[in-house]
Amino acid sequence: MENSRDIINISDLPEFARTELLDFYEFLRAKHKICSKKAPENTEFSLSRFVSNPIKVERIKRYSRDELHER
DSSP states (O other), X not given: OOOGGGOXXXXXXXXXXXXXXXXXXHHHHHHHHHHTSOXXXXXXXXXXXXXXXXXXXXXXXXXXXXXXXXX
């Protein structure tokens, strides 16, 4: 259903302004398509599963201050 807010008259604008307006319109359409995607529903589950299974390493190498700032 169209209402008066869905229709704008761009014929009054100069050609470069119409081009700019159409470019901006396409940008907004693309932006809101990306933003409208749903976030994964199992995010909390995935995080809790990750935290409950720590990453295991054989040995941790400790560095001295000089080794860390060496170039």
